[in-house]
Amino acid sequence: MSKLSRRGVAAFAAAFAIILAGIVALPAQAQQKPVIKVSSLTLPVFNPLVWNIMKARGFDAKNGFELDIHAYPSIAGFYAAFATGETDALIGGPTIFQKLYQEGVPVRIIGTGFTLADLVIFAKDPAIESLADLKGKQLAIDMGGSQFQVVKIYAVAKGIDLGKDITVINANFGVARAQLEAGRVDAALVIEPLASISAKQHPDWHVIFNGAQGWKEIAGESGWEIVPAMRADAIQRVPNGPKMLLAALQDVAAYMQSNTADADKIANETLKLPPGIFTAAVESKQLQMIVKPAWEPATKKSITDMMERAVKAGFYPKMPDEKIIYAP
Numbered sequence: 001m002s003k004l005s006r007r008g009v010a011a012f013a014a015a016f017a018i019i020l021a022g023i024v025a026l027p028a029q030a031q032q033k034p035v036i037k038v039s040s041l042t043l044p045v046f047n048p049l050v051w052n053i054m055k056a057r058g059f060d061a062k063n064g065f066e067l068d069i070h071a072y073p074s075i076a077g078f079y080a081a082f083a084t085g086e087t088d089a090l091i092g093g094p095t096i097f098q099k100l101y102q103e104g105v106p107v108r109i110i111g112t113g114f115t116l117a118d119l120v121i122f123a124k125d126p127a128i129e130s131l132a133d134l135k136g137k138q139l140a141i142d143m144g145g146s147q148f149q150v151v152k153i154y155a156v157a158k159g160i161d162l163g164k165d166i167t168v169i170n171a172n173f174g175v176a177r178a179q180l181e182a183g184r185v186d187a188a189l190v191i192e193p194l195a196s197i198s199a200k201q202h203p204d205w206h207v208i209f210n211g212a213q214g215w216k217e218i219a220g221e222s223g224w225e226i227v228p229a230m231r232a233d234a235i236q237r238v239p240n241g242p243k244m245l246l247a248a249l250q251d252v253a254a255y256m257q258s259n260t261a262d263a264d265k266i267a268n269e270t271l272k273l274p275p276g277i278f279t280a281a282v283e284s285k286q287l288q289m290i291v292k293p294a295w296e297p298a299t300k301k302s303i304t305d306m307m308e309r310a311v312k313a314g315f316y317p318k319m320p321d322e323k324i325i326y327a328p
Contacts, residue, residue, distance in 0.1 A: 033061065034238040036230075036245060037068040039078045039090035044271045045173075046114070046192055046287060047091060047226065049278070050252050052270040053263060059251040063244045075145065088234035089245060091226045093146025094303050095310045101320045106232035108326040110242040111249065112299060115288040116211030116223040118192035118281070119147050122180060123208045128187065131209050132160060137186035140169045140176035147189060150211055150223070153306075153313045157218040180205075191225070192287050193273055196280040212288075219309070221302055227294070235326070242326050246293060253289040256282060295327045 040048040051069050054060055060067035070087050072078040079096065081087045083105045091113045101107045121131070121139070128134060131154070139162075141148050155162040162168060169176075169185055176188035177198055187208060190198055198205060215223035228249060235241055256263050260282050267278040281287035292299045303325065310316055 033064060033066045034241065035066045035068050036060075036089055036234070036238065036241055037070055037087045039081045039087040039092075040069045040071045041075070041078055042071045042073045043075075044193065044273055046118070046267075046278075046281070049263075049267050049271060050091060050113075050249070050289075053252050053255060053266055054248050056266055056270075057251075057255060059248040059255075062251065063248040065238070065241070065244050065248075067248075082229075082231065085231060085233065088238075088241070089228065089230040091228045093149070094224055094227050094306050095149045095315065096146045097227070097229050097324065098307045098310060098316060098320055101324045102316060102318075107229050107324055108232050108235060108242070109227055109229045109294045109303060109324060110326045111228050111246045111294045112224055112290055112292045112303070113227045113249070114225040115290060116150060116215050116225045117213075117286050117288050118195065118225055119150060119189065119211030120191070120195045120207045120286065121151070121187050121189045121209035122177075122195075122198060122202075122205045123187040124180065124183075124202075124205055125186060126206070128208055131155060131166075131214075132158065133208070134166045134187055135160070136165070138167045138169055138184075139187045139189065140171040140179040140185040141189040142172045142176070143168065143170045146225075147191060147211070149310055149313070149315055150215065151189065151209070152315075153309045154209075154214045154218060156313045157309075192281045193267070193271075193277045195286055196277050196284065197274065199284075200277070200280065210286075219302075219305055222288075223306060224303065227303065228291075230326070232323075243328070246291060250291045253291050256287075256289055294325050300325050 038051055040051050055067050070081060082090050083100055097107045097109055152162045171179055173190045173194050177190055179185045180188035212222040230242055260279050264278040267273045268275050294300055294303060307319055311319055
């Protein structure tokens, strides 16, 4: 064999090896997207729908990461998984994050999510038109949720002692609605999608309190029902995680508005919600998803204002330090 032939064979072998290595490397490269594990819920609420849409429409991959959804049957388990590091991120109540942070959980709030518009209190009696009209009456409400804190903060601002002036019956959203249906209480707090389901099934019920409207009365803005947060150690592992997750959440928010019918189908398929309920929640403006970076001055102020009011209402002894709000 001539030198040229030997060189040709060697060159071919080298080229083939490079091509083969590239082929072998392709799957590995495809798997190099960082994984972000999120807490979700098996409950029929809109919290899990955000992740379901993100995954179904590939907004995670579009923004450079792989979403890994971990579903839990209870809100306690949902937060506990984040607190222990089983998951990296979730969307939850800002004042609940305040509690977790003060307990040593490395919470970093990265943005905004749903406004308080999806928090409503229903009553059947036409004579009950506001929270003040509930004095001496009974309200069914989940005392372990951030929604209770919001209502309590509003009540304090209005000079109403929730628990003394108004008798509070501890009940989750579904039980609260059932209590009102049975006439055991005078009012019940629910959130979307149960609010839209209740309005459809009980046209004689009326809203006496809307979270966004109430918060605007005392704070000048709508406030936040849930906001996205990541653990500090997860951000250390995936430095671009907050920005990638926010971008994907913005895609979800835009999709909910521009493809409401399709989002309604996903809600029906994944959460077993009746067709049309998601659409009703969006069209009624009770479901408003607005995603902004938490580190922007105005947004940061709106989140920390909620925390300050939680301290004034006696839920927590002091404000968390500024590290609770993520800054790039």
